Amino acid sequence: MRERMYKKMAGTSAIFIPADFASASPVERDGLVWSEEELSMPTSPQPLTWKPPLASTLALEGLEEYEAPATGDARYVTNLGLAFVYISKIRGWVALTDFA
Secondary structure (H helix, E strand, O other): OOEEEEEEHHHHHHEEEEEEOOOOOOOOOOOOEEEEOOOOOOOOOOOOOOOOOOOOOOHHHHHHHOOOOOEHHHHHOOOHHHHHEEEOOEEEEEEOOOOO
């Protein structure tokens, strides 16, 4: 299985989507990509704590102000059709590409 590569969404501090995401999405245009290892993704399945869905990725960023996320918190973002998991080591959200 090949390692998934990610790009950071433009205008966000730390929200990463798959580099090959087919739908239109605002990713940074500088060409930088991150590996799962660089984003501190777990190498084995981890328990997720599902939280209510959000309308957009911008709402993910705002959570730190009023509902601080913890490692393993997961949220579905409706406008992208993707779920994200919070990784506290990078203080960021990474798109989940496989669901258990």
